[in-house]
Amino acid sequence: MKKVEEYYAPWVKGIPMYISSHIELAWRNPNLHRMMSNENPLPPSEKVLDAMFKYAKMANRYPDQGLVVRTKIAEMNNVDGPENVMIGNGSSEVYDNVFRMFIIPQQDEVIQHTPCFGIYGLRGTLLGAKMVSVPMIYKDKLLHFDPDGILNAITDKTKIIAIANPNNPTGNFMETKDFVRIAETGIPLVIDEAYVEYSGLGMSQVQLTKKYKNVIITRTLSKAYGLAGMRFGYAIADKDVIAQISGSLLPWNVGTIPMWAALAAFEDTEGLAERIKFNNDAVAFISESLSVIPGFTVFPSKSNYILFDCGETGKTGKEVLAYAETKGIILRGESKKYGSDGWFRVTVGSKEENELFVDTVLEFFGMKK
Ligand SMILES: Cc1ncc(COP(=O)(O)O)c(C=O)c1O
Secondary structure (H helix, E strand, O other): OOHHHHOOOOHOOOOOOOOOOOOOOOOHHOOOEEOOOOOOOOOOHHHHHHHHHHHHHOOOOOOOOOOHHHHHHHHOOOOOOHEEEEEEHHHHHHHHHHHHHHOOOOOOOEEEEEEOOOOHHHHHHHHHEEEEEEEOOOEOOEEOHHHHHHHOOOOEEEEEEEEEEEOOOOOOOOHHHHHHHHHHHOOOOEEEOOOOOOHHHOOOOOOOHHHOOOEEEEEEOOOOOOOOOOOOOOEEHHHHHHHHHHHHOOOOOOOHHHHHHHHHHHHHHHHHHHHHHHHHHHHHHHHHHHHHOOOOEEOOOOOOEEEEEHHHHHHOOOHHHHHHHHEEOOOOOOOEEEEEEEEEEEEEOOOHHHHHHHHHHHHHHOOOO
């Protein structure tokens, strides 16, 4: 008799449950300052809460496939209609749906542009893809996109190219002309716009979906809308592509409450504007306050996090993280790269948390009396 282990699909063997240890830690210790997971520090607006309560009372009913909210998303993005939109439990689920409709296990490759969000690799690997990482270029204290590097990494096994715009953790946008060059290859191109609302939908590449059937835009309500715990994300693409990808959806995958609360969030344009202003002011405050430290690189961010490289100060990112921890602040570490071990990332917190973070970092680098 064979052992049960021998029956697992070879490419999933040994893959553990994904656990964000810092998120687990933060839920266990509510007094800690959660400045590590690109969450929104502001709680949901009254309008969103009202929708949650209203539909909580109907939680005995199965949801539909989100026709009303998908129609709203289509309108907001100037695409034809709900047939251009697929919804999921956060955009992380959307990648799963997209990836599983393209990837042939143990055969195909997925290109990602690193450093980047980890879920592409996690889902790609689970679904049997080989991940191909193309590094961004570190030059003149900026991390630049490398469209040529991406084009050069394409092989006849490339099934998907995933690029976040703006990218996490670097916080910058790639230019439209470079997306066009990549889209022209015909290879499915997933443009992850998780943070685009901080700059406005005018920065979206959604118009490319009209010309290029291979372009898929993903978005989430976890960031500027501040609904990470609710789990709601979506994809926008050509209707035939959405129809095919939607074949992988679990029936009733998005619950009644998140679906209608998402609609309320989209309608609450004031609530969104307030969150965007709060965030963008905070990013400017943190970036300016810390740019005085000699040898300390602050990456310009169009998102709700900021990346730093303190390699030239002689300190490591780990040391900054450890010092911040003594003040109850959880930051996000980054692996050693480009010859520097000075990387770390902060997520915008409340006004008080941002001040505490700035004071803590200045103090650590001996800039504060
Ligand atoms: C680039 C990027 N895409 C997507 C997400 C995930 O969002 P969701 O909560 O919609 O799964 C994140 C979360 O940090 C992210 O950084």
